Amino acid sequence: MRIRFKLDGQDVEVDVKHTDTLLKVLKDKIGVGSVNFGCGEGSCGACMVLINGRLRYSCLTLAGYVDGKEVTTVAGLARDGELSEIQKAFLENDAAQCGYCTPGMILTAKVLLEKNPTPSDEELFDALAGNLCRCTGYIPIINAIKSVAKR
Ligand code: FES
Numbered sequence: 001m002r003i004r005f006k007l008d009g010q011d012v013e014v015d016v017k018h019t020d021t022l023l024k025v026l027k028d029k030i031g032v033g034s035v036n037f038g039c040g041e042g043s044c045g046a047c048m049v050l051i052n053g054r055l056r057y058s059c060l061t062l063a064g065y066v067d068g069k070e071v072t073t074v075a076g077l078a079r080d081g082e083l084s085e086i087q088k089a090f091l092e093n094d095a096a097q098c099g100y101c102t103p104g105m106i107l108t109a110k111v112l113l114e115k116n117p118t119p120s121d122e123e124l125f126d127a128l129a130g131n132l133c134r135c136t137g138y139i140p141i142i143n144a145i146k147s148v149a150k151r
């Protein structure tokens, strides 16, 4: 089947199988570098994208589901070459080491701060429960998100 959707603001058309996941199509067919394959089973958050503004694991989403929809990866948060506030905050707070978890972390933080601009620590930890990081110990990530919340 052929599907059409917006990817980070650009129109995309691609042939997919009914069983293809969105993650497979983004990485293998379109060559997107701003999503990562981690567990492939909805446990790590490395593959997260926004679909019509809602957080989704692209490893658990069939590609056909996004036909006619809008998919945003972390790359789509920058505007005219300018990083978004949350992306800058991750850089400033050394919140990315290997960077594998970073796309999902940033998208999760963006959605959280849109809903709740001043989250408590508990709300932050709850929001990040679906995103695993093996490098940072989470503290720099929490600091980055809090720094945006303070602004
Ligand atoms: S690769 Fe999708 S949640 Fe881990």
Ligand code: FES
Pocket: 095, 096, 097, 098, 099, 100, 101, 102, 132, 133, 134, 135, 136
């Ligand atoms: S920075 Fe390496 S997994 Fe999070």
